[in-house]
Amino acid sequence: MSDLDPLPANAAAQRDSARRLTMATAAGIALATFLIGLLIAAWAINRFRAAPTPAQPQPALVAEPVPTKVIVxxxxxxxxxxxxxxxxxxxxxxxxxxxxxxxxxxxxxxxxGNASRAEALLVAFAARRVIDRGVDLGYLEQQLRDRFGTVQPVAVATIVQAAHRPVTIEDLRLGLDQIGPQLALGPSDSSGWGGAFWRMLGSLVVVHPKNTPSPVPGERLARVRRMLAQSQVEAAVEEVSRMPGASQANAWIDGARRYVAVRKALDTLEAVALEGRAATPPAPGTVPIR
Structure with a gap:
């Protein structure tokens, strides 16, 4: 029996040791759990503080009524x-x-009125320059009809016809040079060259009043040339008409008279434009009422 007594003592010691170990373990686990809980609570509090708080809606501002001022x-x-x-x-x-x-x-x-007068004068001057050059009127023909056709239809018709058959001062000079001998000698007759010679010889000595131009054909022809140089075509026509060979200068006289007629027509249009009696042409694109 003495050999078996120590066994129970050792078993009790082991049980006490095991009990103390179990209590220590439980206490450690409880402490660890408490610490972990503290850490989780601290993390949650920090996370809640860091999260942005939602903006609260601001109440709408109501405009105060502006007091109206009553004016009596x-x-x-x-x-x-x-x-x-x-x-x-x-x-x-x-x-x-x-x-x-x-x-x-x-x-x-x-x-x-001044603008219309200036435009009409410009058209008349342009037509005169074209006629003096002996070329076609072109667009000026319609301008003449629009502005002067109702007030001076005869003058417009004279200018338009003259532009179709132009006669210039140079044309009259050349024509006079061609018919000069016939104008001085006159028409041929049965006397032939002998009669023409005696007529020319008789014209060398001519008696005329002191203050009148010489009727000698040669001097008359020189006067006609001077008149043409001074654009005195009407006086030149009268002088040629009195020369011995005037019957052989009908074509020249006709051209000179057309030259005078168209210049008179241009003078008439310029006078109408100065008086402000020229019509204003219709605007482009408009249709005249008939």
């Missing part, structure tokens, strides 16, 4: 004297406005 117009005076004075003042202002309106209207009308 004093009643108009019913005094007859003040009413009469006000009426006279308004009448004077109205008269001034009418005067200014009339002045502006007159100025505008004068400006329009």
């Amino acid at each position: 117009t004093p009643p108009a005076s019913t005094d007859p004297a003040s009413l009469s004075a006000r009426q006279e003042m308004l009448s004077a202002q109205l008269a001034q406005l009418e005067t200014r309106t009339a002045a502006v209207t007159g100025t505008a009308a004068n400006a329009y």
Whole structure:
């Protein structure tokens, strides 16, 4: 029995040791769990603080009503004297406005008339230059018809026909040089060259009044050339008509008379333009009412 006594003592010691170990373990586990809980609580609190808080809706601002200012117009005076004075003042202002309106209207009308007059003169001058050069009128023909066709149809027709058959000063000079001998000698007759010679010999000595031009054919021909140089075509025609061979210069005289007629027609159109009687052509793209 003595050999078996120590065994129970050792077993009790082992049980006490095992019990102390179990309590220590449980205490450690509880402490560790507590610490872990503290850590989790601290992390949760920090996370909650870091999270942005949602913006609270601001209440809408209500505009305060603006106080209105009431303007009270004093009643108009019913005094007859003040009413009469006000009426006279308004009448004077109205008269001034009418005067200014009339002045502006007159100025505008004068400006329009001056512009139309200048345009008509420009057309007439351009037509004269074209006729002097002996070329076709081109677009100026329609301009002449539009501006002067109703007031001077004959003059316009004369200018248009002359442009189709132009005659210039140079043409008249050349023609005079060609018919000069026939003008000086006159028409041939049965006497032949002998008769022409005696007529020329008889014209060498001519008696005429002191202050009158010489009727000698040679001097007349020289005067005609001088007249053409000075654009005195009408006087040249009269001089040629009195020469011995005038019957052989019918074509030249006809051309010279057409030259004079077209210049007179141009003078007429220029006078009409200066007087402001030329018509204003219709605007481009418009159709005249018939």
